[in-house]
Amino acid sequence: MGRKAIEAVDLVKRYSTYIRLGLFRKVRRDVTALDRVSFSVDRGSVFGLLGPNGAGKTTTVRILSTLLLPDSGDGYIDGFSVTREPDRVKRVLGVVLSVDKGFYGKLTGRENLVYYGMLYGLSRSDSVRVANDLLDLVGLSESRDRLYEEYSLGMKARLSIAKALIHDPDVVILDEPTLGLDPVSARKIRSVIRDLSSRGKTVMVTTHNMWEAEVLCDRIAIISSGRIIAQGSVDELKRMSNAARVVEARVYGDPSRVPPQFVVERVVDGIMYLKASLTDSSDVSVDKLVSMLRDRGLKVLALSVREPSLEDVFIDLVGGESVV
Amino acid sequence: MFRGLRPYLAIVESQFRVIAREVPELISIVLIVYMFIGVLYLGGRLIGSGNELFSAATGYDDPFRYQLVGVSIIAVSMVVLSSMSQFANTEMLSGRIDSLSLTPVSVNIAIAVSSIPFLLAMLLVFGLSISPVIAYALSSYGFVSVVLSIAALVVGMVPVFIFGVLISMVVLVYKAPQIVNLVQALFFILSGALYPIYVLPHILRLAAGGLPITHVIEVSRSLLLAGALEDGFRGFYTLATLSLVYVALGYILVRRFGSLLRYRGV
Secondary structure: OOOOOEEEEEEEEEEEEEEEEOOOEEEEEEEEEEEEEEEEEOOOOEEEEEOOOOOOHHHHHHHHOOOOOOOEEEEEEOOEEOOOOHHHHHHHEEEEOOOOOOOOOOOEHHHHHHHHHHHOOOOHHHHHHHHHHHHHHOOOHHHOOOEHHHOOHHHHHHHHHHHHOOOOOOEEEEEOOOOOOOHHHHHHHHHHHHHHHHOOOEEEEEEOOHHHHHHHOOEEEEEEOOEEEEEEOHHHHHHHOOOOEEEEEEEEOOHHHOOOOOEEEEEEOOEEEEEEEEOOOOOOOHHHHHHHHHHOOOEEEEEEEEOOOHHHHHHHHHOOOOOO | OHHHHHHHHHHHHHHHHHHHOOHHHHHHHHHHHHHHHHHHHHHHHHHOOOHHHHHHHHOOOOHHHHHHHHHHHHHHHHHHHHHHHHHHHHHHHHOHHHHHHHOOOOHHHHHHHHOHHHHHHHHHHHHHHHHHHHHHHHHHHOHHHHHHHHHHHHHHHHHHHHHHHHHHHHHHHHOOOOHHHHHHHHHHHHOOOOOOHHHOOHHHHHHHHOOHHHHHHHHHHHHHHOOOHHHHHHHHHHHHHHHHHHHHHHHHHHHHHHHHHHHHOO
16 A cells, blocks of 8 residues: 555657648647656545646646556556556546546436446446446436536536546546636535545646645646646645745825835825735845834834735746746 | 446447437438439439440349449448448547547447447348348349358458448547548449449459458349359358458557557547
8 A cells, every 4th residue: 555646757748740831831840748747646635736738737647547658757556557557547547638528418417427337347237326326426416317418517527527436446637627617616526526535535636726726735746848847735835936925014104105125006095005025035024024114104004914825836936837 | 258348338328329319310311321322323224224235244134233232232331431430530529539548448349339330220221222132132042142142241341340440540540530531432433332343444443352342242243133152152252351351450550550549649
């Protein structure tokens, strides 16, 4: 049981694309989608792979799901190699690649699940039993006999998760499971993910929803331009980055006497709303900022310090990069 | 062993369910086959209106039966090809091919199995359309001719399935669903469904000789229209040998495409 649930070891994947120059000319361009990507996920934990669009999240997921071969490196699910033992990996891994794809529109939700159960070798009766249990788990019991094509996007997303669990895998990978969902549906998906984690499943989620990653994940890796640029718990990532704490103050007094460390955001009825950023490398502290205000004859009515969010950390580490 | 078949039974069952819920589409497929056979038969009648000329050109004296055998067989093979490639294409577009690839099921076998419901439907259509010829053969040449011609059709369908899997792989790897139209056109031109293949240019005759469906049609005509058992058996052996060659080649190519598919992704 000492093995990691998921391991990516020096994964490299290159693609060739063609840039069209006019009607007939094209130039070949090699793109490195993954550049020595390595990370590992502990059993029973929720791991987040964060990155901007085009960073390599889906390529990583497709390699770990045995759908794509890397140029070099390897991945391991429950200790089984994704390149050399794909059939064993498929037995212990459940994957959601796209929340609204992968089903027969003309079959009901339950029929679709039974179909996938049988693809994994379950008997019809076992498949029906497991499908019913999973429909309960994802809150689709009442809609189980409706055609899939009549499902809303949120229902399709929940059915996708049920499909990934049909063979009771130990490890589940979800690629952008809440993408495009309304807040209510997204909350239901997050609740299912937490439920999975509490049942001892290892869950890996890719997302660029920072808040979601912060509330769901025990550990996070940030991927950018095909490289893992940071990984750790949310707190570790916050310590790693140079993202600023934000000091917000409500102050009364002469606007011309506001210290340069502050920005006046707005003035309402003579009360100024000020903001200042503090990084670990700054040579001023919160106390010093308050002293500066008081020394200049300004009356501090209220003051709050907001810790950097994961989004602040992400933007600090990744910069403004986004392929799309 | 039966447990190993479960996934493929599930594919067949789900395909049947989908077909059953798309009755208008199913009816349209059946109608298209009938229209296809009807239009081509009428065209053939016009071209071979002089029975003596037709007999001199083909060695058979009835253009109706001659073309009915050819067109019915080619229609079945075309439906097999198009249903398999269509399955691959729709599975790819709907994301189901990814989901299928995530299960321990062989995608190649899944594609082949997926055409079984369509094949059964088409065999029904085939049986109905060719029944006048079968009745004629039973009364004129006996049971053996009919059984051997059906055996030839079954053996000849093996390479058609291999073609189907290979086309599906091309569809998945290169995302080129139109390839099936090209192969269908080649099948139609080279199979001799409407005319004897000796009218083709030399190079095309060679290509036609390498196509199993050509031999299926020839064997079936020999047996059902002329009762030539000796020719039928000889043609059947040729067809069986050719099918074995296709199975071996198909195995190599499918493995090659399979690894390419995993390297490039769907």
